[in-house]
Amino acid sequence: MAAAQSGDRAAYERLLREVTPFVRALLRRHCNNHADVEEMLQETLLTVHRVRQTYDPRRPFSPWLAAIAARRGIDALRRRMRLARHEAPAGDFHETFVDSATNSDVEGIRSAEELRELLRRLPPRQRQALEVLKLQEMSLAEAAVASGQSIAALKVNAHRAMKALRALFARRGP
Amino acid sequence: METDRLIKTLAAGLQPVHRLHSPATRALLWWTVVGALAGALIARYANMGVFMQRVSEPRVAVECIATALTAVTAVIAAFELSIPGRSSRWGWLPLPPFLLWLAASGLGCLRNGLSLYGADGFLGESRNCFVFITAVSVPLAAGLFWMLRRARPIAPLPVAALGALGVAATAAFLLQFFHPFDVTVIDLTLHLAAIGLMVLAGSGLRRALLASP
Numbered sequence: 001m002a003a004a005q006s007g008d009r010a011a012y013e014r015l016l017r018e019v020t021p022f023v024r025a026l027l028r029r030h031c032n033n034h035a036d037v038e039e040m041l042q043e044t045l046l047t048v049h050r051v052r053q054t055y056d057p058r059r060p061f062s063p064w065l066a067a068i069a070a071r072r073g074i075d076a077l078r079r080r081m082r083l084a085r086h087e088a089p090a091g092d093f094h095e096t097f098v099d100s101a102t103n104s105d106v107e108g109i110r111s112a113e114e115l116r117e118l119l120r121r122l123p124p125r126q127r128q129a130l131e132v133l134k135l136q137e138m139s140l141a142e143a144a145v146a147s148g149q150s151i152a153a154l155k156v157n158a159h160r161a162m163k164a165l166r167a168l169f170a171r172r173g174p
Numbered sequence: 175m176e177t178d179r180l181i182k183t184l185a186a187g188l189q190p191v192h193r194l195h196s197p198a199t200r201a202l203l204w205w206t207v208v209g210a211l212a213g214a215l216i217a218r219y220a221n222m223g224v225f226m227q228r229v230s231e232p233r234v235a236v237e238c239i240a241t242a243l244t245a246v247t248a249v250i251a252a253f254e255l256s257i258p259g260r261s262s263r264w265g266w267l268p269l270p271p272f273l274l275w276l277a278a279s280g281l282g283c284l285r286n287g288l289s290l291y292g293a294d295g296f297l298g299e300s301r302n303c304f305v306f307i308t309a310v311s312v313p314l315a316a317g318l319f320w321m322l323r324r325a326r327p328i329a330p331l332p333v334a335a336l337g338a339l340g341v342a343a344t345a346a347f348l349l350q351f352f353h354p355f356d357v358t359v360i361d362l363t364l365h366l367a368a369i370g371l372m373v374l375a376g377s378g379l380r381r382a383l384l385a386s387p
Binding site: 004005006007008009010012013016017020038041042045046047049050051052053054055056057059063064065066067068071072139140141142145 | 176177179180181182183184185186187188189190191192193194196256257258259260324325326328329
């Protein structure tokens with residue numbers, strides 16, 4: 001880690017690969033779902049990257065890393081509990097309406113310019129989340145690195161952006 | 175594999191960073207700057223004769239020392255807890271001096287017969303104490319949170335609450351130099367209300383105050 005603080009990329013990549021099984025094992029104490037553990041692991045690695053200046057080489061590395069993993073695990077659990085209180089899983093909807101407008105690729109949007117105008121009205125972080133996740137089709141991890149937002153923040157901002165866009169469409173009228 | 179790609183991306187974009195100094199060193203730096211500013215403020219505006227007369231009473235001296243210790247320990251604890259992996263027990267460090275401060279102030283109220291009225295009526299000068307503590311805390315908090323946010327705390331709530339307590343207690347200590355009358359119940363209540371307001375504001379605004387620079 002001390003080498004990584006000095007900018008040694010090879011040492012940093014080796015370190016992140018070597019700590020991954022340890023972090024994964026720690027996170028499995030919080031959650032058994034493989035996909036959730038992987039997401040928490042990625043959040044942990046992103047946080048390690050963000051706070052790497054706080055590591056003191058005179059102190060052991062494991063407690064520093066374990067504290068970050070534990071915090072990200074707790075945050076993920078809280079988030080999941082919050083979501084579970086307010087959301088229910090939706091079933092699959094394979095049918096669409098016969099009206100041709102509902103089957104177009106971009107429902108109700110008349111032009112790219114109009115979409116751009118609506119996007120411009122969103123708060124910056126929400127707009128950024130939509131751009132990296134939906135328009136540039138980045139993965140969550142790539143989008144987090146590119147935008148500087150955490151994976152959780154990206155999800156929340158993308159969700160809010162979609163909601164805000166829906167409201168803007170509704171206000172705009174047919 | 176997603177995680178594999180993330181590791182490659184993070185390593186490829188790695189830049190060298192300046193390692194943060196230890197929490198003790200950063201707290202010392204903070205106290206050096208604040209001590210110099212406070213010294214100048216006291217030398218310029220305080221009536222040291224009145225202050226020395228007040229602290230000649232042991233209860234007032236204990237109250238002043240406990241207030242200063244609350245400020246010092248809360249700031250140290252905030253710096254410690256801003257670093258991942260530090261024991262959460264640091265958060266309890268300001269509790270003993272804070273309780274001592276309450277006890278010493280409470281004793282002062284008892285000696286005044288638990289009177290709600292000071293020399294200038296019900297609120298009297300006490301409202302100025304509230305204004306003083308909040309007005310002095312705000313610039314101090316701006317400086318302290320600027321230092322704390324460099325660590326990008328992973329658990330911002332205790333860091334923000336302790337930081338706010340530290341600056342509010344510092345303001346309450348400085349107030350002693352401009353506080354020519356003995357403590358009353360309403361006076362103590364307003365001191366605690368100002369400190370509570372700062373802690374609540376610091377905790378509530380933690381994400382904005384400790385967001386990455």
